[in-house]
Amino acid sequence: xxxxxxxxxxxxxxxxxxxxxxxxxxxxxxxxxxxxxxxxxxxxxxxxxxxxxxxxxxxxxxxxxxxxxxxxxxxxxxxxxxxxxxxxxxxxxxxxxxxxxxxxxxxxxxxxxxxxxxxxxxxxxxxxxxxxxxxxxxxxxxxxxxxxxxxxxxxxxxxxxxxxxxxxxxxxxxxxxxxxxxxxxxxxxxxxxxxxxxxxxxxxxxxxxxxxxxxxxxxxxxxxxxxxxxxxxxxxxxxxxxxxxxxxxxxxxxxxxxxxxxxxxxxxxxxxxxxxxxxxxxxxxxxxxxxxxxxxxxxxxxxxxxxxxxxxxxxxxxxxxxxxxxxxxxxxxxxxxxxxxxxxxxxxxxxxxxxxxxxx
Numbered sequence: 001x002x003x004x005x006x007x008x009x010x011x012x013x014x015x016x017x018x019x020x021x022x023x024x025x026x027x028x029x030x031x032x033x034x035x036x037x038x039x040x041x042x043x044x045x046x047x048x049x050x051x052x053x054x055x056x057x058x059x060x061x062x063x064x065x066x067x068x069x070x071x072x073x074x075x076x077x078x079x080x081x082x083x084x085x086x087x088x089x090x091x092x093x094x095x096x097x098x099x100x101x102x103x104x105x106x107x108x109x110x111x112x113x114x115x116x117x118x119x120x121x122x123x124x125x126x127x128x129x130x131x132x133x134x135x136x137x138x139x140x141x142x143x144x145x146x147x148x149x150x151x152x153x154x155x156x157x158x159x160x161x162x163x164x165x166x167x168x169x170x171x172x173x174x175x176x177x178x179x180x181x182x183x184x185x186x187x188x189x190x191x192x193x194x195x196x197x198x199x200x201x202x203x204x205x206x207x208x209x210x211x212x213x214x215x216x217x218x219x220x221x222x223x224x225x226x227x228x229x230x231x232x233x234x235x236x237x238x239x240x241x242x243x244x245x246x247x248x249x250x251x252x253x254x255x256x257x258x259x260x261x262x263x264x265x266x267x268x269x270x271x272x273x274x275x276x277x278x279x280x281x282x283x284x285x286x287x288x289x290x291x292x293x294x295x296x297x298x299x300x301x302x303x304x305x306x307x308x309x310x311x312x313x314x315x316x317x318x319x320x321x322x323x324x325x326x327x328x329x330x331x332x333x334x335x336x337x338x339x340x341x342x343x344x345x346x347x348x349x350x351x352x353x354x355x356x357x358x359x360x
Contacts, residue, residue, distance in 0.1 A: 002034045003339065005330075006069025008062055009041040012076045014293065016044035016315035017322060019073040019091065024323040025055035031330060032337045036069065038062045045315035071339065073326055080105075088339060090326065092125065095353045096254040106341065107353035108329070111253060114350045122328040123347070127171050128321035133310040134175025134249065137276045138164075140310070141245045142183050144303055145274045150184020161186050165208065165240065167260050167286065168249030169196030172278055176247045177205045185245070192224070192232070210235040224258065233262055241268035248286035249278045261287040271301030280306035 005028060007020040018041050025035050035057040039049055049059050066082040074091035080101040083089060093102060093109035110125040142149045145162060152159040162185045166177045169191035180187045181204060189200035190208035201207050210232055240246055240261060251257050257279035277290040291306035311318035333339050342348050
């Protein structure tokens with residue numbers, strides 16, 4: 001008997017993505033799964049129920065999806081009260097936030113996937129969604145900024161290109177740098193990790209060097225000491241004033257994002273400048289006073305955009321990438337029609353939220 005994958009409609013604020021797309025339904029079927037979706041689950045991402053039915057999935061009510069699914073696939077953490085003991089749930093489950101709510105179920109959280117493993121790259125939701133976020137951040141900044149991004153030759157004279165600073169040289173930062181450069185801006189990147197600075201330079205962007213190095217584990221930066229953070233902020237305040245647009249992307253899993261753009265830096269920027277904070281969220285962000293989601297403006301006229309969930313603003317592209325990552329995970333875990341969770345396997349161990357409780 002085939003295992004049943006259930007995909008409910010996302011209910012998070014402004015969350016428009018869906019965990020399964022019609023093009024992946026057939027792939028899951030070939031791997032031995034059946035798929036049931038809540039009615040309207042893909043509508044916000046541009047995938048009508050009819051497309052899923054044509055692909056071989058079944059449409060059901062929300063309560064039936066939760067009750068019947070052997071494996072529940074989601075983007076954001078679902079209502080845990082609906083989960084039943086022994087059920088498998090896969091998604092961005094915020095394992096650092098009230099992990100006891102996931103007790104009793106087999107919770108597989110993409111936040112724990114070992115991203116540096118080459119065999120895990122096809123499963124890496126964080127990378128695929130960061131690519132979407134970085135692209136959208138640059139486009140959003142260009143749309144919000146009151147000037148041109150490229151140099152423009154006009155009858156009224158030459159208009160200089162916008163000067164853009166991207167803080168963070170990870171996947172989102174590099175995508176933001178590349179997109180801003182394609183839009184014609186003069187782009188500079190900054191990261192505390194030497195390897196990331198080399199990646200920034202490889203894009204053709206200028207590299208801002210503030211003399212702080214914080215190479216960490218797993219591809220992330222380590223937390224700066226108090227002295228390092230103070231030195232970095234002083235240098236950034238001096239540097240940021242020269243830019244029209246700043247895009248921040250620095251995050252530390254399970255911890256409050258580092259504040260890279262303090263109030264003093266915002267006060268030094270010119271009116272009409274734009275700051276996009278990709279790390280914004282309930283715990284704060286990289287920018288002083290940035291909203292968790294939305295727009296605010298400083299007294300001196302700098303627009304600050306809290307953009308912690310930008311992939312949801314490109315739901316079709318983001319959902320396509322997400323569903324393919326999910327299918328890769330399920331194919332990896334499936335043997336002879338069953339999901340096998342080996343806690344000694346590096347990928348499985350990283351995904352499991354409660355390995356001792358969920359795997360016998």
